[in-house]
Amino acid sequence: MCGICGFTGELEQREDVIKKMTEVITHRGPDSDGVYMDDYIAMGFRRLSIIDLENGDQPICNEDGNLVLTYNGEIYNYQELKKELEGAGHKFSTTSDSEVLLHAFEEWGEDMFEHLRGMFAFAIYNKETKAVFLARDFFGIKPLHFTIIGDDLCYASEIKSILEHPNFTKRFNDKALDAYLSFQYVPQPMTFFKDIECLLPGHFMWFRDGVVETQRYFEPKFKPDLEMTEDEAVDQIEKVFEDSIKAHKIADVEVGCFLSSGVDSSYVSSYFEGQKTFTVGFDFGEKYNEITWAQSLSEKIGVEHHAKLISSEEFWAAVPKVQYHMDQPLADPSCIALYFVTKLASEYVKVVLSGEGADELFGGYTCYNDPRVFKWYQKIVPYFLRRGIGWVCKKLPDIKGRDYLIRAIHPLEKRYIGNAYMYDEKQKKALLKNPEIASDPSRMCRRMYTRARRYDDETKMQYLDINMWMVGDILLKADRMSMANSLELRVPFLDKEVFKVASSLPTPLRVNKYNTKYAMRKAAARHLPEEVAEKPKLGFPVPTRVWLRDEHYYHVVQDMFTSPTAEKFFNTELLLRYLDDHFDEKEDNSRKIWTIYVFLVWYQIYFGAVAPEDLKPAERPAPPEPVKEKESKPEEKAESEADKEAETEDADQPEEDLDAEGTKVFTPVKDEDLPDELPLPEKEEAPQKEEEEIPPVPVYEDIYSSSGKPTTGRRVNLEAESKPISFTDDIDPEDFFASLKDKLRENIEDE
Structure with a gap:
């Protein structure tokens, strides 16, 4: 995993500029750096050494030296490709995947992507033609940004690198603010900086003679096999995922795994026996803490588990640093939790596997049930009446089921813009000082819905999320937070071969009345306890x-x-x-x-x-000083001093299961290590009542x-506040209407 940057054209002190652009992304590659320069281009590189630790430095050239590559990512089938390319006459000087990528371009040109399996963002410069070729992987796992300054190109893994170019004028993009207020992220290719764009997933780009040309080489299309049985689906998922895990574990350094209570990371971790897994949680009880679940699973599957509790103070203090590394605001609070778990993992390993992409590919979000649940309501209740009920519901307090009826007003293309929907157009107009920039967020999704028009509603939602939500939120935070801690994060679900299987599943094997990710959960159940494989989707709850x-x-x-x-x-x-x-x-x-x-x-x-x-x-302000007690008698004072000494001795004893940094470490417990029975605490006698007992308070x-x-x-009140953040409501419509009757009557009378 690495960071790349570069620019074309004449510039004073070009060497100093490319070094500044490279240094600002040192966190992406602290192991080494490299620069290539000629009279036309300057290319910078930061390296996090994973494969061919001694000889894999960049920039790297081909045999005759006319092509120069800087590259961020991993090609998981590079060993097979190397043999094929050697057979075609190519000569290699290293065992790195970067050199394989360069020769693949030399051999196949724009058709190289059908041969690749992996995650990548790279730049290739042709010295003879002065052309620059940029490309980004199939799903957008690795980022790549670019801008045109006059007649010249400037590109980088992170926007902060482009901002170091002295001829780039930083300007705020208010259109991005409009989109962000609705989506909680900025849909790509747009950014918060005018004139800076993201190269979209599955695209490559040529920069020649001052002209940019982009082309899409991969689109995640669904082609359900309606004849596929459940057993066939489960067999195919298990086989392709095992193969993907094997490919994603290739490295010359130790590889670890994230582990939560969900099925996605748990399924990944089931292939990590004897290796390390990592979890974080909040000190708010089980609703916001998956450590207990992860610890229990780690003992069953035999992994060394490391966990950290995030305090409220730590979380809030990290917000500015996280947003600096994000480059653009992201209102997903789980990105801060991800920052802490990547920081924890980076203390032990250089590479970690995670479960991103499983929900989008296999139909895991609870909201994917909406079309099935809404179907009866939208069929029976006319649109004008749904609008009236929705208007009344908007006047109600925040009660269970209210959002259900509001969401059910409109057809899918109007109501669904992704997993997050913060502010609608009317709310933005009231909120913004410049209401003219406010727009209907559904307009930004029209192109996706047009391309997915032949799919059923559940698949349309998946297609939209793969191309927008997953890229703009899920993968953005995964890349930025892992790289902030110099950790390579790999996502085995987002594999080209895994998607071939996922896209062939009939809709009922993805989402049905029994569960989400239905077939994938069945495959995971062959490797995990049933309660883990069938656990409902929760996400990462942040309080x-x-x-x-x-x-x-x-x-x-x-x-x-x-x-x-x-x-x-x-x-x-x-x-x-x-x-x-x-x-x-x-x-x-x-x-x-x-x-x-x-x-x-x-x-x-x-x-x-x-x-x-x-x-x-x-x-947080320090608590008030305790009231000073009156002077104790000599014998009472002596007893008090003795008690303090005893407390000090207890405090000096080291806590068990902590490493040098104070992080909890859980290792599998063997049956022979468990005691036959545990001692019960002694019961204390209740004090006698001298006065009438005061009724207990909550x-x-x-x-x-x-x-x-x-x-x-x-x-x-923890009981009242224990419900974690959820994007959807799971309700029984009949129960809801029965309980809503009186509230509607009361509200209408008030109006």
């Missing part, structure tokens, strides 16, 4: 809802919402109303609030020239302090 109802973090966001940056873009009165309504538990606005907060943090870093470390929120717990010390922040 932003709870944090924003705590006084401390409420004020952190409030300060940002009243900042000059917020005044520049938004109607701050409306922002504060969203924040207050959430704090007062009138409405769950957590996702809308987080979307704005993340944007403001990002903007201050990239356009306000504020260092990420200067944007960290202030620490149990509240301080969920922000990992030390157990009291805080001045607002206390939160």
Whole structure:
């Protein structure tokens, strides 16, 4: 895994410029760097050594030296391709996959991609023709950005590298803000920087004589085999996935694996017996902590498991640094959790496998059930009546099932823009200082729906998510957060051969009334306990809802919402109303609030020239000093000192199962190591009642302090706040209508 950058054309101090562009992405490749320059082009490279550790440095040339390559990624079938290319007469000087990629271009040109299996973003320069060839992998696992400055090209793995070019003028793209407010990310090829674009997945690009030409070489099309049986599907999935795992584990360094309670990473980890897995969670109980699940599974499948609890303070302090590495704002709070798990893994391994892509390819999101659930409602209830019911529901408080009826108003092409839908056009017009930039987000999806017009609704949703949500959110955060910690992240589900099988599955073997990812779960069940393979989709729950109802973090966001940056873009009165309504538990606005907060943090870093470390929120105020007790008698004082000494001795004892950095380590437990029975705690006698007992109050717990010390922040009822963030509601329509009757009548009377 590496970072690349480069530019064409004349420029003063060209060597200094390419070095600055390369240095700013050192985190992508701390092991070595390299530069190629001639009178036309400057190419920079940062290397994270994975294959051919001694001889795999770049830039690299072919035999006669007329082609120069810089490349980021892995070609998993490079050994087979090398043999084929040697048979065609090509000479190799290394055992690296980068040299194989260069010779593949030399041999097959634009047709090279049908031979490749892997993830990649690369640049190839032809010294004779002065042409530059850029390409990005099939699904967009690896990023590649470019801009045209006058008549010259500038490209890089990350936008921050392009910003180092002295002739590039940094300008804010307000169209990206409009899209971001609806999608929680910026749909590619657009970026928040005017004139900088992303090369789209499955595309290559030529830059010749100042002209850019792009072409698509791969499109993820679904071709269901309606004759396929369930057993055939499960057999094919198991076979191709095992082959993909084997290919993705090829490396000259140790390879680890992420592990959560979900089926995706668990299925991957089932092939890692005796190796290392990694998990993070929040100190908020089981709803926001998958460590217990992961620990249990690790013991069953025999892996060495490492885990970390993320404190509230750590999470919020990391937001600016994460947004700096993202290059563009991403309002998916799980990207911060991903930052911590990649940081944990990087302390032990250089490469890690993860489960990204399984939901999009095999139909894993709960919302993919919407077409089946909505079908009866949209068929029976006319459109005008659905609109009326939806209007009434929008006036209701945030109750279970309300969003179901609102979403069911419109056809799929109008209501579904992806897994996240933050602000609609009307809300954006009210929120933005410049309402003219607000647009209907469904317009941005029309091209995708047009290309998927022959698919059923479930497959249309998958196609849209593969081309938009997965690229703009899932894979973007996977690349940026792993590279921020100099860790290579590989995704075996997003393999060309795996997709061939996934795209051939009939819709009922992807999504049905029994479960999502139906056939894939059956394949995973051959390697995992049934309760893991059949576990419902949860995602990575992050307690932003709870944090924003705590006084401390409420004020952190409030300060940002009243900042000059917020005044520049938004109607701050409306922002504060969203924040207050959430704090007062009138409405769950957590996702809308987080979307704005993340944007403001990002903007201050990239356009306000504020260092990420200067944007960290202030620490929670220290608790008030305890009231000083009166002087104790000598004998009582002696007992107190003895108690303190005993506590100090206990504190000096090292905790078990911790490594040098204080990270929990779980290793498989053998049956012979378990005691026959565990001692039971002694019962304490209850004190005698001297007065009438006061009725108990609801149990509240301080969920922000990992030390157990009291805080001045607002206390939160854990039972009321324990529901994790979810993109969909799972409801029984009949039960919902029965419970909604009185609330509708009351609301209509008020109107």
